[in-house]
Amino acid sequence: MSKILMVFGSETGNTENLAHLIEKRLADAGHSVTVENAASAKAENLAEGYDAVLLGASCWGDDSIELQADFDTFFAQADKMGLSGKKVAAFASGDQSYQYFCGAVDVVEEKAKELGAEIITEGLRIEGDGAGEDVAIGNYVSAVLAGL
Secondary structure, three states: OOEEEEEEEOOOOHHHHHHHHHHHHHHHOOOEEEEEEOOOOOOOOOOOOOOEEEEEEOEEOOOOOEEOHHHHHHHOOHHHOOOOOOEEEEEEEEOOOOOOOOOHHHHHHHHHHHOOOEEOOOOEEEEOOOOOOHHHHHHHHHHHHHHO
16 A cells, blocks of 8 residues: 555535545555645745645646646645655646647646656646546556556
8 A cells, every 4th residue: 555645726616526536446446645735835944744746737828837826825835845856747637729729738747757756657647627538537647556
């Protein structure tokens, strides 16, 4: 059994719903999952004691990637999280009408790699709240579990 931390930022509730869908599958597979909202999460040594960290946020933007406000503030302190050597995966909900659909995945993966983390699977990009995306979510969770 692995200890997994999941931190999400959600503006409309879509990313929060997606986080809980992922959480349920990980817990059903026998893993301990802690879920935190970026609005209240503290970056300092956040990853300590966890085998993997999953980070998710909504985002939008046509000229540049705009992360959900709480996640953006939280993630600005990524260097304090202790991600070096940690297994990390990203997920995002978004709207395909924006040029940077689920661009949060790219931002998280790039910064995590910069900080010495191991990206254990390709990030999950979901339109909306994840409803009806059982196959995509299942594939993502399977890949996360395979990377542990």
